[in-house]
Amino acid sequence: MSFRDVTVNWLHRYFSDEEAVIFALLLVIFFSALFFFGAMLLPFLSAVVFAYLLQGLVKSLRRLRLPQLPAVLIAFSVFLGILLTLIFWLFPLLWNQLLSLLKELPVMLRATQVWIDHLYEAYPQLITQQQASSILNEVVNDIRMLGQTLVSFSLSNIPNLIAWLIYLILVPILVFFMLKDRQQLVGFITSLMPKKRTLMTKVWHEIDAQIANYIRGKVLEIIIVASVSWVSFILLGLNYAELLALLVGLSVLVPYIGATVATLPIALVAFFQFGLSSDFMWVIGVYGVIQLLDGNVLVPLLFSEAVNLHPVSIILAVLFFGGLWGFWGVFFAIPLATMLKAIFNAWPTAFYPAKKPPAQLSKFD
Incomplete structure (x- = not known):
């Protein structure tokens, strides 16, 4: 099969539906506008x-x-x-x-x-x-x-x-x-859309609940983690409690990486203030408990609908969208990755019927 045949078959499979072509153009316009005019x-x-x-x-x-x-x-x-x-x-x-x-x-x-x-x-x-x-x-x-x-x-x-x-x-x-x-x-935006929007409606219903759950849950998680960290640092007598608590709260935006990055300044401030003493161990221990409770208790409670993404996909999304749009890119990295996955799952495809193997002749034919 030639390269031309492969290309034609791929286009026929994923863009044979008229709505799919329109939706693809809208996605290109949307992401181009964000990239060039985001600032x-x-x-x-x-x-x-x-x-x-x-x-x-x-x-x-x-x-x-x-x-x-x-x-x-x-x-x-x-x-x-x-x-x-x-x-x-x-x-x-x-x-x-x-x-x-x-x-x-x-x-x-x-x-x-x-x-x-x-x-x-x-x-x-x-x-x-x-x-x-x-x-x-x-x-x-x-x-x-x-x-x-x-x-x-x-x-x-x-x-x-x-x-x-x-x-x-x-x-x-x-x-x-x-x-x-x-x-x-919403009515004005809907009037600009094509009348046939089965794909768009399906994609929207699939990602709306997850994105809404993620954004509101993530904001609430930041507030809770930062507040608990602030109270804990104040009770432990740690300097710069508000600044470090905000850093801990914002660290939940980047899974698997944020907690590790936030550990260094907390450990340094505690070390310079307390030295290698029991107070230093208390700060590190309390911070570890906060991270443990956040990952194993708070996140399952806040995010009723888990984001079904592989950790590698999440890290790549954070790096890519964070590089494009900074803080907001990091904040919306997981929702955008979820949206792309939902679009991929809901995208209409024209499947070819499988070829049946030729019937074998019996020994009596």
Whole structure:
């Protein structure tokens, strides 16, 4: 069979249905728009995410026989309250802790020098003085680069301050109207679609429950894990409790990798604060228990419909979409991978009937 025959057969199998061709074009347009205009559409996409999250609260209030407009106003007030709390309390607190951590870095470096010298004296057969100096120089260079990155980040974003202020005004307005006029907006988008949309409806029904369950469950998981970590770090007397708790909460966005990455700064801060003492062991032990309960108790409770994806697929999705769209790419990596899998499973195919083997002649013929 020639390459042309293989290509024709493949196209006939997967694109013989007219709706499949239209749906493929819509997917190409959708992902192209995200790739080329994602930065410009960021306020709109953020508003879509927040509106999607708040729609669950609106539906819950509607089940209590509350009219549509009061339900939307209550949900929007909750969103606005959380946003203002983040802007005027949490973000300044985290920024001040980050600056305080940078100021303490010289002390940490001196402590690192003492610890490396002690390691060299105690175990000269394991590490040489040259290796010890090399390790310290690498740490100093990494910290210096981190400080320069933070300074350049703050300076480069000063001209964008007005743009961020505009975003802070535009996003809540978009969220409100997306909640208030949801039916009109959905009806308008539906009117642009072809009348025959059996495939689109099937794909949407297959992924809607999983995506909604994942997004809302993941946000709730971040809040719970970060809150429990914050309370635990406060009770243990760990410095920079809020900053480290936020890091632990955000680490659940990247399965299999986030928990490992978050362990390093927690261990370093605890080591420089407590040394190799029982307090250090308590911090590491409590953090391990939080991760254990998150993976074995919290995740099964929050995600009623498990995302049936192989770990390798999840990691590849995180790397690919995170490389394209940064934080939002990491956040939506698993939903997008689930959507692609649902599309693949629901895609119509034209199967060829299997060829029957030739009938064998009996010995009496």
